[in-house]
Amino acid sequence: SSELTQDPAVSVALGQTVRITCQGDSLRSNYASWCQQKPGQAPVLVIYDKNNRPSGIPDRFSGSRSGNTASLTITGAQAEDEADYYCTSRDRSGTVVFGGGTKLTVL
Amino acid sequence: QVQLQESGPGLVKPSETLSLTCTVSGDSVSSGAYYWSWIRQHPGKGLEWIGYIYHSGSTYYNPSLRSRVIISLDTSKNQFSLKMTSLTAADTAVYYCARESDYYSSGSYYTWFDPWGQGTLVTVSS
Numbered sequence: 001s002s003e004l005t006q007d008p009a010v011s012v013a014l015g016q017t018v019r020i021t022c023q024g025d026s027l028r029s030n031y032a033s034w035c036q037q038k039p040g041q042a043p044v045l046v047i048y049d050k051n052n053r054p055s056g057i058p059d060r061f062s063g064s065r066s067g068n069t070a071s072l073t074i075t076g077a078q079a080e081d082e083a084d085y086y087c088t089s090r091d092r093s094g095t096v097v098f099g100g101g102t103k104l105t106v107l
Numbered sequence: 108q109v110q111l112q113e114s115g116p117g118l119v120k121p122s123e124t125l126s127l128t129c130t131v132s133g134d135s136v137s138s139g140a141y142y143w144s145w146i147r148q149h150p151g152k153g154l155e156w157i158g159y160i161y162h163s164g165s166t167y168y169n170p171s172l173r174s175r176v177i178i179s180l181d182t183s184k185n186q187f188s189l190k191m192t193s194l195t196a197a198d199t200a201v202y203y204c205a206r207e208s209d210y211y212s213s214g215s216y217y218t219w220f221d222p223w224g225q226g227t228l229v230t231v232s233s
Contacts, residue, residue, distance in 0.1 A: 042226050043154070044221075088219060088220065090218055096156040097156065
């Protein structure tokens with residue numbers, strides 16, 4: 001079982017803002033990164049470090065952390081943002097862990 | 108542009124050993140700036156980190172798989188490889204290689220994977 005907990009599914013209306021969360025004790029000290037995975041494709045990094053976006057990732061994607069919760073916010077969600085999103089961090093032993101993933105539906 | 112490409116058999120028999128290779132282009136596995144990782148995804152499920160290797164040859168494995176996994180480097184070919192022994196049907200998954208960035212600063216770890224290979228499906232079946 002993952003030490004990072006994500007809601008299995010979230011939906012958002014087209015153009016609205018959605019927050020995808022990731023909870024875990026290790027996030028009180030470590031920062032999460034986020035990747036996006038579309039069906040049949042490899043994951044793609046969307047947020048890393050505290051709140052940085054790789055080249056080519058739209059600025060509607062942003063990251064934050066509060067307490068034991070990391071968040072990925074999409075401001076003005078687009079149809080192409082429909083995908084699975086995974087958070088990544090290290091647990092207390094130093095092992096890399098992934099959240100269980102959140103399936104985002106854009107209505 | 109950095110690219111990673113997995114290669115290896117798509118079908119392996121139970122109890123046998125899986126061998127996969129990741130070929131890196133646009134970066135060097137010898138550079139020391141990154142870790143080189145393997146990650147898998149069971150059908151319809153989430154991601155599971157298998158382990159990484161550093162340019163020095165040092166490795167770190169997921170404790171749940173440590174007894175069955177070896178990751179190695181071939182700097183002459185700019186590749187790194189995964190060997191997993193004693194396969195069962197539970198090892199059926201898409202296996203990805205990825206470049207891992209990892210650093211520690213002011214009491215916090217920062218970890219991310221970029222880029223990823225396209226993934227290769229490995230089915231364990233007789």
